[in-house]
Amino acid sequence: MSLIYNIGLLVGIQPEGVLRVDGPAQGRTGVLENAWLRIEDGRIAGFGEMERCPIGVGHDNVIPGHDDPSVIPGSDRESLDAQGGMLMPGFCDSHTHVVYAGSRDGEFLDKINGLSYEEIAARGGGILNSADLLHRTSEEELYRQSMARVQEMMDKGTVALEIKSGYGLNKADELKMLRVIRRIRETVPAAVKSTFLGAHAVGRGYTHEAYVQAVIDMLPEAEKWADFVDVFCDEGFFTVQDTERILRATSLTPKIHANELAVSGGVQVGVRMGALSVDHLERTTDAEISALKGSQTMPTMLPGSSFFLGLPYGRAKDFLKAGLGVALASDYNPGSSPCGDMRFVMAQGCIKMRLTPVEAFNAVSLNSAYAMGLSKEYGSITVGKRAALILTKPGWDLTKLAYQYQTPFIRQIFL
Numbered sequence: 001m002s003l004i005y006n007i008g009l010l011v012g013i014q015p016e017g018v019l020r021v022d023g024p025a026q027g028r029t030g031v032l033e034n035a036w037l038r039i040e041d042g043r044i045a046g047f048g049e050m051e052r053c054p055i056g057v058g059h060d061n062v063i064p065g066h067d068d069p070s071v072i073p074g075s076d077r078e079s080l081d082a083q084g085g086m087l088m089p090g091f092c093d094s095h096t097h098v099v100y101a102g103s104r105d106g107e108f109l110d111k112i113n114g115l116s117y118e119e120i121a122a123r124g125g126g127i128l129n130s131a132d133l134l135h136r137t138s139e140e141e142l143y144r145q146s147m148a149r150v151q152e153m154m155d156k157g158t159v160a161l162e163i164k165s166g167y168g169l170n171k172a173d174e175l176k177m178l179r180v181i182r183r184i185r186e187t188v189p190a191a192v193k194s195t196f197l198g199a200h201a202v203g204r205g206y207t208h209e210a211y212v213q214a215v216i217d218m219l220p221e222a223e224k225w226a227d228f229v230d231v232f233c234d235e236g237f238f239t240v241q242d243t244e245r246i247l248r249a250t251s252l253t254p255k256i257h258a259n260e261l262a263v264s265g266g267v268q269v270g271v272r273m274g275a276l277s278v279d280h281l282e283r284t285t286d287a288e289i290s291a292l293k294g295s296q297t298m299p300t301m302l303p304g305s306s307f308f309l310g311l312p313y314g315r316a317k318d319f320l321k322a323g324l325g326v327a328l329a330s331d332y333n334p335g336s337s338p339c340g341d342m343r344f345v346m347a348q349g350c351i352k353m354r355l356t357p358v359e360a361f362n363a364v365s366l367n368s369a370y371a372m373g374l375s376k377e378y379g380s381i382t383v384g385k386r387a388a389l390i391l392t393k394p395g396w397d398l399t400k401l402a403y404q405y406q407t408p409f410i411r412q413i414f415l
């Protein structure tokens with residue numbers, strides 16, 4: 001067991017059983033100043049104020065402790081002086097495409113010169129470009145490149161992430177991706193969820209119709225590897241009808257790419273089909289907000305792709321006003337968001353979407369954990385949850401985290 005003491009600020013405290021926060025509750029989080037937290041078997045075993053710190057030698061839950069530093073060295077347990085740093089749940093990233101081959105920096109100039117995401121895709125760039133690269137890359141090499149990205153994310157404080165397939169676009173290559181995701185899950189200390197996104201773009205050599213059928217035919221095998229199913233339900237990609245057909249053919253829970261490029265109907269079909277989340281939402285009207293009300297579906301916004309593609313930012317504030325919760329995720333991928341930095345995502349939530357630091361923090365922790373089915377285990381400071389935590393250097397709080405968004409803040413990550 002270990003004990004972290006002299007925590008300046010313990011943030012993200014939630015009672016047991018709170019699996020997501022919605023509306024006004026997203027603007028609140030439990031906080032303790034001057035606190036300790038105990039970890040046992042990798043889980044949060046207790047926390048409290050320093051006045052009642054259990055730093056006893058040989059016995060539990062006694063001892064004034066903090067004004068007698070001699071009890072800490074030589075005690076029978078590991079302990080760490082947080083030196084006034086903030087202790088928070090690690091970031092949860094419910095939407096990524098980090099398994100991909102190479103890069104698309106070749107398209108970066110086209111983008112700078114004014115071509116849109118759709119125009120680049122129409123020229124055979126975009127997702128198909130990544131699929132060609134992935135096809136030519138060995139499984140081992142794909143694993144190596146993807147692991148480097150996951151390591152980069154963990155170094156920045158991500159403790160749980162979802163990864164999608166979708167750069168295979170034929171059965172063999174989609175399964176290659178799903179195996180790589182499984183291998184990453186088995187290697188890293190972070191929690192990993194896997195999503196089958198066969199319907200990311202129409203694979204080369206298929207007509208649209210034939211490819212939708214091919215995706216349906218991949219489902220029985222994909223179900224052995226994936227936790228969720230996703231469809232890029234958007235203009236120029238897959239229709240509401242395609243989406244519904246694919247979702248009806250599987251028992252996997254949907255997470256849907258919706259309303260990035262157009263008001264696509266993706267939100268409504270996602271809600272109707274019981275999606276755990278509908279993601280992107282750069283283009284939404286009040287009809288999408290109404291459709292989400294009363295559902296279990298978590299609206300998830302990806303400010304990194306708004307930033308990179310110059311799209312509108314999601315109307316997070318309007319969703320909160322309507323009583324809904326909002327999650328934020330990185331969308332880390334080579335075409336629309338080549339960045340997996342969840343602290344930057346949180347800052348964009350504040351700067352570009354006018355979320356308060358607490359609202360943005362809940363969006364990148366508890367609500368994002370919910371959006372990948374992990375909020376029983378991750379996303380808040382709650383006894384019994386995984387001790388997947390970030391300890392900051394002294395002097396940090398949630399506001400400073402988003403405000404001073406590039407200053408290194410991490411002292412130690414517990415995973």
Ligand code: NIG
Pocket residue numbers: 097126127130232257260305331333334335336337
């Ligand atoms: O979430 N929008 C669809 N899929 C990804 C982009 C994938 C790519 O361009 O490689 C996204 O933005």
Ligand code: FE
Pocket residue numbers: 095096097257331333
């Ligand atoms: Fe995406």
